[in-house]
Amino acid sequence: MPFAVYLLGLAVFAQGTSEFMLSGLIPGIARDLQVSIPAAGLLTSAYAAGMVVGAPLMAVLSLRWPRRYALLAFLLTFLIVHVVGAITTSYDVLVVTRVVAALANAGFLAVALATAVGLAPPNAKARATSVLLGGVTIACVAGVPGGALLGEAWGWRSAFWAVAAALVPAVLAVLRSVPGGSPGSAGTSVRGELRALRRPRLLVLLLLGALVNGATFCTFTYLVPLLTGDTGLGAGWMPALLALFGLGSFAGVTISGRAADARPMRLLVGGGVALAAGWIGFALTAGSVVPAVVLVFVQGTLSFAVGSTLISQVLYAATGAPTLGGASATAAFNVGAAVGPWLGGLAIGAGLGFRSPLWVSALLVTVALAVGAVTRVVRTPDRSRAVEERRTYEAQ
Known part of the structure; x- marks a missing residue:
């Protein structure tokens, strides 16, 4: 795989x-900017709203831009x-800033997916995609609790500085390693892909993704005040518990990828069914440390296993929309996140x-x-249809 x-x-x-x-910085932001906890929580919704608008919009606009310049523009905007x-x-x-960052993030993902697949060998498209999107899961495992730890030690602003610093090597890598050229999808048109997105099955899958991801972010956004308040855990435990949720998300993505x-x-x-029961169980036992800690991991696993499976089903159902199918999944899931x-x-x-x-x-x-x-x-597709759809998707 190219470096x-x-x-x-x-x-x-x-x-x-x-x-x-x-999720780990909300209390500090609320205190520093003198706003309520729910108002600080809306910063997550603002980011998700930007992703909702940016995913399809930037996917279309980036078709006209050379890959290197598009990636640099999105990365530099995100950094600034x-x-x-x-x-x-x-x-x-x-x-x-959260809305603008989300627009840049959505645009970067749209171009980076096309770039990663283009740089990879012809038979390694899925692997290239998993390497790229694996960054999100690693963010849950290491980046999120790391941000919480920085916020606890030096204030929430230090986490923002750390994100900006982490982007510098990526900017240099794009300058040195990414070739130019249009990231457009050959053989398709925006109008044709929009028609393909109207399939009823696809629309329902997108709705399901929004609902499941909405459930995930509804609790995840307020996980720290829940655990420090109702559960009674100290603030020093929060980085470890956020990492535990991230490990659950990694396990969920792994399970989904294999099954x-x-x-x-x-x-x-x-x-x-297990995910719904888990949220109910969490609500009933949040005052006890052991069940709460266990359910942080379990619910992270179930949320990402179900969510990742829905994304894969969207991609299978959107074979006629190779560019906008993934963007629509991103938008739908961020509707839920908002x-x-x-x-x-x-x-x-x-x-x-x-x-x-x-x-x-x-x-x-x-x-x-x-x-x-x-x-x-x-529903589980018959074997011949599943194989045909998978081959069609991987060929794009």
Whole structure:
């Protein structure tokens, strides 16, 4: 695998750290900028909203740009807004920087996916994609608790500076290693791909992804105040517990990668039921340390196993939209990442306590299960169709 692909993965790691690290920084941001915990939590929603808009928009716009210049533009924009975020004393400015960073992140992912696949050998497209997107999982394992540790030691602004610094080698790598040329998708058009995205099965899968990811971020955004408040754990434990959630997410992605192609229905239904039950169990036992710690790992595993499987099913269903299929999945999942913290914040703001996001998460997953059952769109395809769709997707 070309070394440049791993360096692109480093950039994805830095951007993933930025996206998720706020869960460990929210209390400090709220104190420093003199806003409420729910208002600080909305910074996660602002980022997700930018990803929702940016994923399809930047995927289309980047078709016209040389890859090297597009990647540099997105990376430098992401770096600059983190410097601004690190020095601002205004909550409103910080919100704007999160939206702009999300737009740049969405654009970078769109181009980086095409670049990584183009740099890899013809028979290693899936591996190149996994290396790139693996940066997000590593961000959950190391970057997010690392950001929380920096925030605890030197304040939340230090985490923003660290993200900016981590992008410098990625910028240099793009300058040295990434070839020019258009990242456009040959043989397709924007209009044709938009038509392909209208398939009912695909639309329902996107809805399910938004609901499941909304549940994940609803609780994850307020995990630190929940564990330090209701559970009674000290702030010094938070980096380790956020790393535990990240390890669960890595386990979930690994499980999905090994089982989702052959048995997606079993994983989605079984995992979805277990995920809903886990959120309910977490809400009921959040006052006890041992169950809470165990469920941090379990729910991270189940959330990413179900979510990753839904993404793979979207890609199979969107074979007629190779450029916008992945962008639509990104947008749908970030709709959930925006709505989830907002709903959790509403519940907290209504005086229902820090356990209330857990109940909202359980409700969102239950709704997803009901939608899947009613529409019957999530089913195991017959072997011939699965093989054909997989070959079509990998050939693009």
